[in-house]
Amino acid sequence: MPAATSRRSIVIAALSAFALLASSCVTTDAVTKFASQSCTSLEQGQPILKDLEGSCIRQHLVEQAVPANINEVFNPEAFKMAAADPACAAYASVQPGELAILKTLTDYFNAISQLASSGTSSAKGDAAGAKKSSAPPKVIDAVSQLATFLGKAAAGGYEAKHLNGDIRSSDESVATVVDALIEIVQKRYVDNQLVSEEHEITETYKDLLRTQGPSPATAALLRAQWEQQVAAIGDRKTAADAWVKALETIKEGHHKLAGEAGSLNAKEIPGIIQPYTDSLKSLAPLLKLP
Amino acid sequence: MPSGAGPKPQEQAAQLSDLFLKLSIAIDQFRSTAPGLSNEQVLTLGTVARHLDEISGQLNAEAVAEILQRIQPSIAKIVQATKDAQQAVKTIKKIESVVAIATASLALATAILSGNLSTVESAIGGVASAVQAAVKGGAPATGGAAGGSSKKTK
Numbered sequence: 001m002p003a004a005t006s007r008r009s010i011v012i013a014a015l016s017a018f019a020l021l022a023s024s025c026v027t028t029d030a031v032t033k034f035a036s037q038s039c040t041s042l043e044q045g046q047p048i049l050k051d052l053e054g055s056c057i058r059q060h061l062v063e064q065a066v067p068a069n070i071n072e073v074f075n076p077e078a079f080k081m082a083a084a085d086p087a088c089a090a091y092a093s094v095q096p097g098e099l100a101i102l103k104t105l106t107d108y109f110n111a112i113s114q115l116a117s118s119g120t121s122s123a124k125g126d127a128a129g130a131k132k133s134s135a136p137p138k139v140i141d142a143v144s145q146l147a148t149f150l151g152k153a154a155a156g157g158y159e160a161k162h163l164n165g166d167i168r169s170s171d172e173s174v175a176t177v178v179d180a181l182i183e184i185v186q187k188r189y190v191d192n193q194l195v196s197e198e199h200e201i202t203e204t205y206k207d208l209l210r211t212q213g214p215s216p217a218t219a220a221l222l223r224a225q226w227e228q229q230v231a232a233i234g235d236r237k238t239a240a241d242a243w244v245k246a247l248e249t250i251k252e253g254h255h256k257l258a259g260e261a262g263s264l265n266a267k268e269i270p271g272i273i274q275p276y277t278d279s280l281k282s283l284a285p286l287l288k289l290p
Numbered sequence: 291m292p293s294g295a296g297p298k299p300q301e302q303a304a305q306l307s308d309l310f311l312k313l314s315i316a317i318d319q320f321r322s323t324a325p326g327l328s329n330e331q332v333l334t335l336g337t338v339a340r341h342l343d344e345i346s347g348q349l350n351a352e353a354v355a356e357i358l359q360r361i362q363p364s365i366a367k368i369v370q371a372t373k374d375a376q377q378a379v380k381t382i383k384k385i386e387s388v389v390a391i392a393t394a395s396l397a398l399a400t401a402i403l404s405g406n407l408s409t410v411e412s413a414i415g416g417v418a419s420a421v422q423a424a425v426k427g428g429a430p431a432t433g434g435a436a437g438g439s440s441k442k443t444k
Binding site: 052056063086088090091093094134135136187188192193195196199203207210 | 300303304307308311314315340343344345347348351352353354
């Protein structure tokens with residue numbers, strides 16, 4: 001029966017076309033979700049980068065000598081004085097550049113997410129701002145390359161067929177920028193500034209007890225204050241450690257996508273990239289600073 | 291002349307920051323645990339430790355790459371001198387020796403931020419002679435290299 005056969009072929013063709021569309025939609029969706037989750041995780045790191053200066057200010061506030069005049073004890077200027085300390089001022093001077101590095105990487109993943117879903121992007125990054133950081137030239141170059149891609153994507157007329165190739169050619173820059181952020185957070189924040197803050201707070205309280213006499217009431221109050229501050233530092237370390245894990249996951253996920261996106265068929269990509277998205281989601285609750 | 295192959299100024303700043311922070315912690319540990327310290331010695335060591343921590347913070351911000359470029363020939367010697375000072379503070383029991391090493395180390399840290407190569411070299415000598423004197427069990431080095439000779443910072 002030719003009419004029935006022809007109807008069946010039309011149905012089969014329609015189903016095949018739908019399956020093809022559906023699978024490519026899944027691919028796009030998986031990439032969008034990974035890029036979007038990466039973007040969210042990166043944004044959550046902004047307060048952590050800012051807390052390099054914040055930790056320094058807290059440390060120097062505690063270190064300030066307690067004025068003899070009680071009217072000066074609760075002086076709001078104390079914050080400004082702590083912030084003006086050379087170490088805190090040094091952190092403040094490089095902070096805009098570090099935030100610009102983070103913004104460019106965040107914008108990159110935002111653009112990937114937008115391009116994979118709608119085919120357009122308006123994110124631009126901040127390559128000029130990144131130069132205000134103290135990052136090595138290799139990192140600044142990587143940021144510039146990501147910004148160049150963002151410029152291309154934002155110019156309009158971006159063809160989705162180039163996305164795989166652009167992800168592949170940006171992979172080294174993404175890795176370089178992620179490594180630079182890990183270096184800042186792991187070595188300079190967790191292993192150095194937070195250690196310094198905790199140590200100086202402890203020594204300052206010990207000195208107060210030494211010089212003012214170990215009255216049990218004063219000692220108990222200082223210990224309670226010290227416990228709170230040390231616990232907060234512990235929470236900050238937890239958040240920073242989680243962000244480092246998130247950064248590593250983003251780097252690995254992007255690398256996987258760059259290496260395999262072109263060679264896998266549409267159905268295989270979600271299986272490859274979804275674990276990275278899930279891992280980023282599971283880290284999200286830990287990324288909040290106290 | 292900085293060579294292109296060695297560690298980057300940012301890496302050097304991070305390494306020096308880490309060393310001065312550890313030295314500061316070691317000095318504080320000494321003043322908390324060493325028996326027989328006078329109030330003045332506790333105060334002096336506390337002041338030195340705090341200044342070292344402060345300079346460690348400035349190095350940690352890595353805003354000093356330009357300064358480190360100027361003292362490149364001395365960086366390896368600074369690293370060694372600081373490691374030696376830290377080791378000595380952890381092992382030497384004699385209070386005067388530790389005070390001498392601490393103050394010489396602070397002179398070195400301060401010299402780094404000055405970016406003056408001859409001041410840095412002189413301060414390295416100050417730390418080296420303070421450590422040497424401590425290890426030999428003799429009196430802390432005085433005179434000799436500038437920068438390590440002052441016994442009191444405050």
